Amino acid sequence: MxxxxxxxxISQVVTLWQVMMHMFVKADTVEYPEEMPYMFPRWRGRIILxxxxxxxxxxxxxxxxxxACPVDCIALQKTEDEEGRWYPEFFRIxxxxxxxxxxxxxxxxxxxxxxxxxxxxxxxxxQDMVWEKEDLLISGTGKYHDYNFYRVAxxxxxxxxxxxxxxxxVPVNVRSLLP
Amino acid sequence: xxxxxxxxLSIGAILVTVIIVAAMLIWVERRLLSLWQExxxxxxxxxxxxxxxxxxxxxxFTKEDWIPPFADKxxxxxxxxxxxxxxxxxxxxxxxxxxxxxVDSNIGVLFILAMASLGAYSVMLGGLSSNNKYALLGALxxxxxxxxxxxxxxxxxxxxxxxxxSFNLREIVLAQSDGxxxxxxxxxxxxxxxxxxxxxxxxxxxxxxxxxxxxxxxxTEYSGMKFGMFFVGEYLGLVxxxxxxxxxxxxGWLGPAFLPPIVWFSIKxxxxxAFFILLRAAVPRPRYDQLMSYxxxxxxxxxxxxxxxxxxxxxxxx
Numbered sequence: 252m253x254x255x256x257x258x259x260x261i262s263q264v265v266t267l268w269q270v271m272m273h274m275f276v277k278a279d280t281v282e283y284p285e286e287m288p289y290m291f292p293r294w295r296g297r298i299i300l301x302x303x304x305x306x307x308x309x310x311x312x313x314x315x316x317x318x319a320c321p322v323d324c325i326a327l328q329k330t331e332d333e334e335g336r337w338y339p340e341f342f343r344i345x346x347x348x349x350x351x352x353x354x355x356x357x358x359x360x361x362x363x364x365x366x367x368x369x370x371x372x373x374x375x376x377x378q379d380m381v382w383e384k385e386d387l388l389i390s391g392t393g394k395y396h397d398y399n400f401y402r403v404a405x406x407x408x409x410x411x412x413x414x415x416x417x418x419x420x421v422p423v424n425v426r427s428l429l430p
Numbered sequence: 431x432x433x434x435x436x437x438x439l440s441i442g443a444i445l446v447t448v449i450i451v452a453a454m455l456i457w458v459e460r461r462l463l464s465l466w467q468e469x470x471x472x473x474x475x476x477x478x479x480x481x482x483x484x485x486x487x488x489x490x491f492t493k494e495d496w497i498p499p500f501a502d503k504x505x506x507x508x509x510x511x512x513x514x515x516x517x518x519x520x521x522x523x524x525x526x527x528x529x530x531x532x533v534d535s536n537i538g539v540l541f542i543l544a545m546a547s548l549g550a551y552s553v554m555l556g557g558l559s560s561n562n563k564y565a566l567l568g569a570l571x572x573x574x575x576x577x578x579x580x581x582x583x584x585x586x587x588x589x590x591x592x593x594x595x596s597f598n599l600r601e602i603v604l605a606q607s608d609g610x611x612x613x614x615x616x617x618x619x620x621x622x623x624x625x626x627x628x629x630x631x632x633x634x635x636x637x638x639x640x641x642x643x644x645x646x647x648x649x650t651e652y653s654g655m656k657f658g659m660f661f662v663g664e665y666l667g668l669v670x671x672x673x674x675x676x677x678x679x680x681x682g683w684l685g686p687a688f689l690p691p692i693v694w695f696s697i698k699x700x701x702x703x704a705f706f707i708l709l710r711a712a713v714p715r716p717r718y719d720q721l722m723s724y725x726x727x728x729x730x731x732x733x734x735x736x737x738x739x740x741x742x743x744x745x746x747x748x
Binding site: 255259263266267269270271273274276277278279280282 | 464465466467468469470708709711712713724728
């Protein structure tokens, strides 16, 4: 009998009291359109293409992001300028498919593709969810300010020969027998 | 059987007020639940979200009112009407304030019990005619629950009736001018409260429409305004049970004179409605067989003992 009363009555009354005391706790709700929530810098939101510190496109059209993408929402085509730099002829992200997984950012060897804390991407027309390169490219460096792929890579482009990159030794002449 | 009928104006006013209050409870319940769950609740439509009910009504009226082809059309359409009609009829004997009420009947308590029994037909017909397994399960549970808990509800009211010596709800209120019946009839009050929640199948006794187990129970197949009528009927039942507790155990409109009687009545009723919503926020639902055995093995003996002891004390005083 005591256990019955303890289980059915006292426990319920204690529960009721404790729930009622939550009246005096401030609500956790963030009233979004009026009050913006704090977005963390590493939030995986809208995808951008960044530029290197010299203002050139970072993307070298290696296609790794398109391969890593689990929903195949990235499409791009490689082309080359007269200096030998690779860049995408077009770069297209279908945001109606994108799941913001961030795999493209992890796959990118040149820190070109980056995810930003912006999440307000709703559109009325589905076709507007497809973003082209001019929509994706920003004028800044994104999260990594000093990195410039062509300055550290061994690739030969106009104005920079083999061995002239940062921390790069001059190429060994393999036909010479002298040390 | 004698009864006096109130004026047409007051009948209309009561009807409109009761339905508006029941509809507004949708908003009140959501706001109170969110208050206890550290949320904000609906606050967008109108001031403090007060027009949420209007938005809901517009939505529910413009929805497709679909009757499944496999349903039994006549009883399917009839069922939501029964619950609304029966509960609105029950309000006819409630004395809201001196001179405010629809019918002043000397069988008020019996009338309410009769109407509560008829309410079981609504859920039973709704579940059966839907021709849906979840609806049938819900109707089965609802019928068993309502028929069982009516027994204790009736017996727990009898203590009050014995103390007053009348079935007239107005006389029951007037007899409490010396002291509310909640003190001599505390056991009866607790049993009536529990049975009342089970009767209006509110949480924690919402087993007939337990969403997690059996979809929505007996109104699974309902849509549009027919669903809306079940919904408003449930809130009407909530208001009815709260008013009955107020009338039977908490002295109806009686209270200190600085507020008019109708305000005292409303304050008490709203207090009980808030308590029912708090129950929803806090207490988990028991299992179906637990509910049944709890009713028949615990509440029935206790309510019978309560009635017998009350009768013995009344006889020994006389």
